[in-house]
Amino acid sequence: MVEIFMSKAKKTRQQILEVALKMATSTSLNDLTIGSLAVAVDMSKSGLFSHFKSKENLQLAVLQYAHDLFREIVTIPVLEIPSPLERLIQVCDNWLGWYESQAKTCIYISASVEFDDQPGLVHDKVADDLAKWLSFLIATVQAAIDEKELKPDTDAKQFVYELYSLYLGSQSMIWVGFEDTSHNRFKLALTSLITRVRS
Amino acid sequence: MVEIFMSKAKKTRQQILEVALKMATSTSLNDLTIGSLAVAVDMSKSGLFSHFKSKENLQLAVLQYAHDLFREIVTIPVLEIPSPLERLIQVCDNWLGWYESQAKTCIYISASVEFDDQPGLVHDKVADDLAKWLSFLIATVQAAIDEKELKPDTDAKQFVYELYSLYLGSQSMIWVGFEDTSHNRFKLALTSLITRVRS
């Protein structure tokens, strides 16, 4: 993420964001404090602050960083796969990989809960990114239907609603200590979900 | 919730908690500020504070209040229903009723996300209450299996994992603007889930 031909400012900015995403993921976007982040990257508060000009900008930058990383890990690697169904299956696997790579949590889950009542640019970005991701999944399912890999009467939106729910549920089950540490319940349910609509 | 034979202290305490739950539900347990709560119930900050002695105690009291209310609305009314399957269906309906009665959110969802990384008594209580609720659901499903209303090879835990996931998903879909405002996707998925394991 930190390229050699970047300017100094751009480099440190990226290094800050890398740490910031980790911190925001393991706590939350609001608990990500400029002071503690400055300590974590060994900078002064004001030195770090001048990169972002406001806390809201910092949060937006963290989300954009997460968004880029998410695409890199989850979405982009599957774009070449010709079969929509295989693409769907693989992208779900990558999705879990993203989750695992992020200290076993997902910043979008916490951010969407945290900002549901807090209007502003951060709220809008989270909602936007989430909507785009869901749209991607729906489009992939629809493509699988069009390619006749899935039954023609499959409801793509309903499918994705259930799929996304299972993702949320897996995180919640892990938290409450109800197994699924290795996403076995998620995988089982996903397989069942796909089997039901397979043609 | 406020009985006439209560002492003055107990009465105001309950009145505070009623407002506090509403505020904590629409924002979060951490954003529930003693100052703003005091304004909302028309008391002084210190007057209110002395009821709880610490913010953590206030949060615990709010959760206990929510817990009692949840039981009253969701759990208790179904205990008399003889058929486990009908009990399950009805309790899910009440569950949605609880959700609707709470300004279209659920404090347990936000609290579990908010305190997943924040050890302490609040974390433990949320995890405990959630685990108990899941156990109740699992027991009900198991009872339906034992009564032969559901197929004997039904995996009760997997069933509840999927059920709880759908609940989480419905809230998330509403938030992101992907329909399900009246829980139609939830109800559809729930019906499908039950149909699959019905004997």
Next chain:
DNA sequence: TGATAAAAAGCACGTTCGTGCTATTTTTAG
């Protein structure tokens, strides 16, 4: 290499919050 621009640090201000202490008002019980 040296001039200029950019980055980073130092410092301080205004807010908000939880919490403690003391005084005052209200409830409780004989």
Next chain:
DNA sequence: CTAAAAATAGCACGAACGTGCTTTTTATCA
């Protein structure tokens, strides 16, 4: 009705936070 106890208010504190201003250090490029 009155004295004791409890509830509530008034006030102030220390800490943490976001942010602005000024100075110093570092990077950039002719």
